[in-house]
Amino acid sequence: MSRVYVMGMLFIGAATSCDDKEDALPELKADFTASVSQITAGDEVTFTSSVEGEGDAYLWTFEGGTPASSTEANPKVTYATAGKFDVTLEVTRTADEASVTTKKEEFITVDEPLSVTAAFTADMQEIEQGQSITFTNTTTSNGSGATLEWVFEGGTPETSTDAEVTVTYAAAGTYDVMLIASEEDVVDTLSKTDFVTVSALNASFDMSAASVFKGESVTFTSTSTAGATLSWAFEGGTPATSTDSEVTVAYETVGIYDVTLVVTKNGIAVTETKVDAIEVKELQAAAFVSAKLATDGASISLTYDKELNDPSGEVAAFTVKVNGTASQVSSVSLADGDAKTLVVSLATAITAGQTISVSYTPGITAKDGAAVSALTDQSVTNSLGGGGSTDGNLVTNFDLDFETVSDISTVFTEFGGDKPTGATRAVSDAQASVGSKSVHVMVPADGNAVITTLTSSSAFTLDASKTYTFSFDVYTVSQGAEFTVRVQPLSGWAENKIWTGPAAMKIEEWNKREWDVSGADIAEGKFHIQFISKVDAACEYYLDNFIIKEK
Numbered sequence: 335m336s337r338v339y340v341m342g343m344l345f346i347g348a349a350t351s352c353d354d355k356e357d358a359l360p361e362l363k364a365d366f367t368a369s370v371s372q373i374t375a376g377d378e379v380t381f382t383s384s385v386e387g388e389g390d391a392y393l394w395t396f397e398g399g400t401p402a403s404s405t406e407a408n409p410k411v412t413y414a415t416a417g418k419f420d421v422t423l424e425v426t427r428t429a430d431e432a433s434v435t436t437k438k439e440e441f442i443t444v445d446e447p448l449s450v451t452a453a454f455t456a457d458m459q460e461i462e463q464g465q466s467i468t469f470t471n472t473t474t475s476n477g478s479g480a481t482l483e484w485v486f487e488g489g490t491p492e493t494s495t496d497a498e499v500t501v502t503y504a505a506a507g508t509y510d511v512m513l514i515a516s517e518e519d520v521v522d523t524l525s526k527t528d529f530v531t532v533s534a535l536n537a538s539f540d541m542s543a544a545s546v547f548k549g550e551s552v553t554f555t556s557t558s559t560a561g562a563t564l565s566w567a568f569e570g571g572t573p574a575t576s577t578d579s580e581v582t583v584a585y586e587t588v589g590i591y592d593v594t595l596v597v598t599k600n601g602i603a604v605t606e607t608k609v610d611a612i613e614v615k616e617l618q619a620a621a622f623v624s625a626k627l628a629t630d631g632a633s634i635s636l637t638y639d640k641e642l643n644d645p646s647g648e649v650a651a652f653t654v655k656v657n658g659t660a661s662q663v664s665s666v667s668l669a670d671g672d673a674k675t676l677v678v679s680l681a682t683a684i685t686a687g688q689t690i691s692v693s694y695t696p697g698i699t700a701k702d703g704a705a706v707s708a709l710t711d712q713s714v715t716n717s718l719g720g721g722g723s724t725d726g727n728l729v730t731n732f733d734l735d736f737e738t739v740s741d742i743s744t745v746f747t748e749f750g751g752d753k754p755t756g757a758t759r760a761v762s763d764a765q766a767s768v769g770s771k772s773v774h775v776m777v778p779a780d781g782n783a784v785i786t787t788l789t790s791s792s793a794f795t796l797d798a799s800k801t802y803t804f805s806f807d808v809y810t811v812s813q814g815a816e817f818t819v820r821v822q823p824l825s826g827w828a829e830n831k832i833w834t835g836p837a838a839m840k841i842e843e844w845n846k847r848e849w850d851v852s853g854a855d856i857a858e859g860k861f862h863i864q865f866i867s868k869v870d871a872a873c874e875y876y877l878d879n880f881i882i883k884e885k
Contacts, residue, residue, distance in 0.1 A: 362387030389425035464600025506534035641673035
């Protein structure tokens, strides 16, 4: 009996010892992991706890995260700011209030969002045709580096992926430049409108003249782009070509010629051609205009239509005949202030009534290099009066280029009354058709008539069997008169009106009047000329160059 009891006690004791061991709690352990430990700002991280020892309460602390803390077993946290952040997990077991804390420092790394900013520089923006620009990438990225794609409007190359690109522009204009920078899924585009200006290479030139005579020259001056190489072509000229910026070209052949200029720079060539740019004309000889005897009869003035060179050595080239007999020429010179007129001085002065002719074989040229027209028995009007010319048909020439008032007799009358008050006449150099002076008449508006009579040596003889051509020049300043020309006997009175002019003559301009008169209509004898203004309104005019010739 006793042995049985002992055994029972031993069993119970053993059982009690086993229950103590079963009631003891295990060691509390806490750990955690993250779905990702390196993220970009704005991304989310899922944390997963790993607990041993029957922990049943969680307290998370998320430095830099949202939320900043959590009691969930597996929370989700967002990080908005870049940096390195700690994560702490405290686990508590309610049964015995045991707790354990696990902290992982700088466990989460938050990077800035990937950023790419496209940028570039250029060593020039304004260039000439054919020049180049170097573009340099200055793009910024917080990643490993952006990929580049350039687009160069109007350039060569048109595209590139290099960090530095040299682009050539062949055509003038304004052009855009675009750079696309990309990394992963981030793309930034920079486009600069009209960023590049390419100026045109200019080929142009000026000419000193567009029309010249044979043997003359033209100077051509380039106004092209500076620094360019020039190549000229002068059709018909000497030199025919040149590379200078200014060229003087001689033209020896009559014709019409082109001029071409080729301008080359930066590998680009442009051409300017002026078609029919130069006209080369035949040089015309200086033409004879008029011959006139001086009022003292001591010299003859020969006028040409061009300026002449010095004729002082030309004495032997002249033959002057007076009444058919040679007269000695003492000297030849240019008129004072008039290089178009030769003054042939005579050893013996010519008198009234003598006929005069001049022959001249020029040894000089005009100032432009042209020949001077020769003269053969050229008639010279004897303005001293009387006689006829060597050709037998010139009766007289009323030149009216008088040096003093005494050379004319001007009579004012009112047909039986006094001359109009304020009427004047004088020799004037204000206007002249031929020579340097004319007769100036001014008449007030009082209804009277003014008669200007040319007498003295101006008297002439008419033949009743012949017809004559009368002409004179009149310069009207203002008009209001019936203008009449009358052939009047040297003594006495006769109604020999031969021409009445219209009142409507051109104002402030020389007007030539010419008409024919039969000698049978006018009695034979010596006559003078009267210019009559019958005044209805004020008038003013100049008279010059009265000439009578046989028809």
